[in-house]
Amino acid sequence: MLEEKLKILGGAAKYDASCSSSGSGRAGKDGFGNAHMAGICHSWAADGRCISLLKVLMSNECVYNCSYCVNRRGNDVPRATFTPEELAALTAEFYRRNYIEGLFLSSAVVHNPDYTMELMLKTLRILRKSYRFYGYIHLKVIPGADPLLLYEAGLLADRLSVNIELPSEKSLKLLAPQKKKTAIIRPMEAIKSNKLQNLEERKLFTSAPLFAPAGQTTQVIVGATPESDFSILQLTKSLYNRYNMKRVYYSAYIPVGRHPILPGPDRPVPLLREHRLYQADWLLRFYRFDADEIVDSENPNLDLNLDPKCAWALRHPELFPVDINSAEYELLLRVPGIGVTSARRIIEARRHKKLDLDDMRKMGCVIKRAIYFVTAKGRFAATVSPDSPILRDILSEGTPYPQMSLFDTPSTSLLQGGSKLSLSDSTRAALQPVKI
Ligand code: SF4
Numbered sequence: 001m002l003e004e005k006l007k008i009l010g011g012a013a014k015y016d017a018s019c020s021s022s023g024s025g026r027a028g029k030d031g032f033g034n035a036h037m038a039g040i041c042h043s044w045a046a047d048g049r050c051i052s053l054l055k056v057l058m059s060n061e062c063v064y065n066c067s068y069c070v071n072r073r074g075n076d077v078p079r080a081t082f083t084p085e086e087l088a089a090l091t092a093e094f095y096r097r098n099y100i101e102g103l104f105l106s107s108a109v110v111h112n113p114d115y116t117m118e119l120m121l122k123t124l125r126i127l128r129k130s131y132r133f134y135g136y137i138h139l140k141v142i143p144g145a146d147p148l149l150l151y152e153a154g155l156l157a158d159r160l161s162v163n164i165e166l167p168s169e170k171s172l173k174l175l176a177p178q179k180k181k182t183a184i185i186r187p188m189e190a191i192k193s194n195k196l197q198n199l200e201e202r203k204l205f206t207s208a209p210l211f212a213p214a215g216q217t218t219q220v221i222v223g224a225t226p227e228s229d230f231s232i233l234q235l236t237k238s239l240y241n242r243y244n245m246k247r248v249y250y251s252a253y254i255p256v257g258r259h260p261i262l263p264g265p266d267r268p269v270p271l272l273r274e275h276r277l278y279q280a281d282w283l284l285r286f287y288r289f290d291a292d293e294i295v296d297s298e299n300p301n302l303d304l305n306l307d308p309k310c311a312w313a314l315r316h317p318e319l320f321p322v323d324i325n326s327a328e329y330e331l332l333l334r335v336p337g338i339g340v341t342s343a344r345r346i347i348e349a350r351r352h353k354k355l356d357l358d359d360m361r362k363m364g365c366v367i368k369r370a371i372y373f374v375t376a377k378g379r380f381a382a383t384v385s386p387d388s389p390i391l392r393d394i395l396s397e398g399t400p401y402p403q404m405s406l407f408d409t410p411s412t413s414l415l416q417g418g419s420k421l422s423l424s425d426s427t428r429a430a431l432q433p434v435k436i
Helices: 002-013 084-096 113-130 147-156 169-175 181-204 229-243 271-286 308-315 329-333 340-349 357-362 391-395 410-416 425-430
Strands: 054-057 102-106 136-140 159-161 216-222 247-252
Touching: 002 054, 002 084, 054 084, 084 102, 084 113, 102 113, 113 136, 113 147, 136 147, 147 159, 147 181, 181 216, 181 229, 216 229, 216 271, 229 247, 229 271, 247 271, 271 308, 308 391, 329 340, 340 357
Parallel strands: 054 102, 102 136, 136 159, 159 216, 216 247
Antiparallel strands: none
């Protein structure tokens, strides 16, 4: 019975991509588990999904009917709900056997948001207080739940997340009419303000309990609705700026729903689009790019054949080539093939000597890309200039890997992800797909 629940609810949770665990350091002396040093290491499947956590739903018996979701009320799938005692015991046992390094707990809406949050919080209370479990917990907040429940969730979990789901209110109204944008935004604001308040409290009382130490994340479903990458990146920027998001995750829509605007199985959303959005997100967070520099209303979608930084450089040949021995740090960051670390190394090293391409290579630069955009010791070493029309073809990556099926052979692909997990039969079962 429990195994059957695990199979159903593990399978139902796999559509959520937002389960990275970085940034939390929960640990204790009188229990077991450690969210940072000992337990959590990220393990990514070949399709980009994180697999180091027990990733389950509390329940898939949803009273909502979001068209894009496998767990919608109108879908004919097996249903199950864990009791808090069952799920807490399962998590503790799996952790002890080293099958997992933490828990990622989400849920469909059972009865109503408060009832669902109560079930999830009871699970966490048992884990933290009865089992004295100090491992990593990522909890999905149910939009519309009472703020007091949200506050308690922040004290029990390391990371909270509220899925924004679709990139616009219009799409939300169309595909998830029971969800309201305000009900999604409000908990994001509350998490942010509770965290700020918690920081102040901890300045006064170092023993004050931590509130969601790993911060908050969210997930956007990409390709279910017609919004462009421009709209998605604008939304991303505002989520980072307004709610101090640790991460925005992108999940290419998997065709499990039925609605005239949803793409069917014959029109899969390319995983490469998800990958390009992650690259663009990286540019926003670490490379000082603005969303409308990466894409704009005239070129609203990312080029699937080029990484976004190369695409930007090709649109701005007037800025290149740059002299690596004198360019500002900000400009070095914009050179394809030069990363944050290598840009810092260049700035440091050029204080002592004039650098050439060989020095750049030793510093970790990707010369096969950078060579078209830099000069070193007064020399431009490429045979093709930055404004050449053929450079696009040279830098084009094409489709680096074939479109993969996410769930045809989950256990195989999970193990290909470099995991050191030894998965038990029941864990494997939890990761099997739900037949839809
Ligand atoms: S609320 Fe909507 S998205 Fe969430 S589980 Fe229910 S049907 Fe799916």
